[in-house]
Amino acid sequence: MATPVLDKVEAESAASPYITVTFRIRRFNPEVSDEAQWQDFRIDIDPKERVLDGLHKIKWELDGSLTFRRSCAHGICGSDAMRINGRNRLACKTLIKDINPSKPITVEPIKGLTVQKDLIVDMEPFFQAYRDVMPFLVTSGNEPTRERLQSAEDRERFDDTTKCILCAACTSSCPVFWNDGQYFGPAAIVNAHRFIFDSRDEAAEQRLEILNDKDGVWRCRTTFNCTDACPRGIEVTKAIQEVKRALITRRF
Amino acid sequence: MSTNNTVAEETTAIGPVEGESLYDADFPAPLIEAPRKRTAKTPKSTRGNFEMAAWLFMRLSGVVLVVLVIGHLIIQLVLDGGVSKIGFAFVAGRWASPFWQVWDLLMLWLAMLHGGNGLRTVINDYAERATTRLWLKGLLYTATVFTILLGSLVIFTFDPNIR
Numbered sequence: 001m002a003t004p005v006l007d008k009v010e011a012e013s014a015a016s017p018y019i020t021v022t023f024r025i026r027r028f029n030p031e032v033s034d035e036a037q038w039q040d041f042r043i044d045i046d047p048k049e050r051v052l053d054g055l056h057k058i059k060w061e062l063d064g065s066l067t068f069r070r071s072c073a074h075g076i077c078g079s080d081a082m083r084i085n086g087r088n089r090l091a092c093k094t095l096i097k098d099i100n101p102s103k104p105i106t107v108e109p110i111k112g113l114t115v116q117k118d119l120i121v122d123m124e125p126f127f128q129a130y131r132d133v134m135p136f137l138v139t140s141g142n143e144p145t146r147e148r149l150q151s152a153e154d155r156e157r158f159d160d161t162t163k164c165i166l167c168a169a170c171t172s173s174c175p176v177f178w179n180d181g182q183y184f185g186p187a188a189i190v191n192a193h194r195f196i197f198d199s200r201d202e203a204a205e206q207r208l209e210i211l212n213d214k215d216g217v218w219r220c221r222t223t224f225n226c227t228d229a230c231p232r233g234i235e236v237t238k239a240i241q242e243v244k245r246a247l248i249t250r251r252f
Numbered sequence: 253m254s255t256n257n258t259v260a261e262e263t264t265a266i267g268p269v270e271g272e273s274l275y276d277a278d279f280p281a282p283l284i285e286a287p288r289k290r291t292a293k294t295p296k297s298t299r300g301n302f303e304m305a306a307w308l309f310m311r312l313s314g315v316v317l318v319v320l321v322i323g324h325l326i327i328q329l330v331l332d333g334g335v336s337k338i339g340f341a342f343v344a345g346r347w348a349s350p351f352w353q354v355w356d357l358l359m360l361w362l363a364m365l366h367g368g369n370g371l372r373t374v375i376n377d378y379a380e381r382a383t384t385r386l387w388l389k390g391l392l393y394t395a396t397v398f399t400i401l402l403g404s405l406v407i408f409t410f411d412p413n414i415r
Binding site: 180219 | 301302303304306307308373376377378380
């Protein structure tokens with residue numbers, strides 16, 4: 001808008017894009033209290049901004065003790081998965097306008113993992129499950145002097161599961177994982193799938209055996225929470241079903 | 253953007269981030285749930301195929317049960333006058349044929365095992381304490397075995413001239 005400078009202030013105050021949004025944040029500080037509680041913050045924010053911007057604004061301008069993880073802030077690193085309005089999402093990929101800012105926006109830590117402070121959870125059980133499925137290329141024989149070639153079709157087979165950013169949105173949306181935390185969880189299975197169906201990899205059998213465990217793929221109840229939660233749009237439940245099918249068809 | 257003056261006094265408050273272990277000064281919290289880690293204490297993996305067999309059984313028995321149960325319901329409730337015809341004589345007449353004996357026996361075993369296994373997974377998913385789990389499963393297995401044995405006994409030893 002080409003508004004003359006003098007009128008600019010008035011014009012902006014009249015047509016301000018800012019709206020007042022209430023952030024209802026689940027606060028937990030073990031040094032103060034062993035109970036988590038909700039705290040409301042009212043901030044003025046452009047609805048086209050993201051929830052992460054709101055959290056930044058609160059942390060930088062209202063309450064510096066608010067604690068949350070974020071690294072790249074652009075949906076790649078997977079640090080800022082949190083439960084926003086009851087659904088697991090990345091704070092950096094959720095626009096305020098998309099989640100009904102007329103009501104308070106609830107922000108909680110992801111479920112099923114121990115909360116350490118405010119929105120930060122202990123990710124260790126999650127990464128332990130990830131490590132358990134051997135998420136690395138396993139080959140035998142001499143290393144080729146050049147790259148390991150693969151046809152486009154072979155690459156396409158596991159393309160969907162290469163997109164995982166390990167944000168834990170899927171695993172912490174899984175009701176089976178909430179129960180006792182022993183289930184491998186969707187994220188670990190997705191990353192196993194990525195190598196099981198990789199034509200260059202040779203440890204598919206070992207990974208399948210790991211996921212054939214009591215707490216492996218058979219605990220999946222196909223509730224599709226993981227597919228709904230995935231910020232990368234991976235068809236997580238489908239990947240789990242493909243691992244199940246591979247487990248059955250290799251035997252019979 | 254210069255906050256140099258505050259940095260100087262804050263450096264004392266900020267502990268060393270690298271070099272020393274971050275977990276040294278772990279949260280002196282009055283109460284934090286233990287992380288759900290896989291430790292040496294957690295039971296060793298079974299690595300058997302039981303869970304797979306159970307999962308497969310649910311699918312296969314489900315398909316068979318659809319046929320068996322719908323057939324059963326049609327015979328019992330729809331054909332030939334519906335419920336009103338069911339009596340001792342009707343059951344005795346059906347169980348005179350080995351086909352219906354096998355049908356009912358199969359339905360009994362599959363339905364009980366299917367339902368029992370379903371409840372087993374529900375208990376596994378929802379019972380959080382090990383003792384609760386043990387008792388619920390004990391109750392479930394007892395009831396399942398009892399019903400299967402009683403039903404099989406009746407089908408095998410059925411005497412139409414019982415009076």
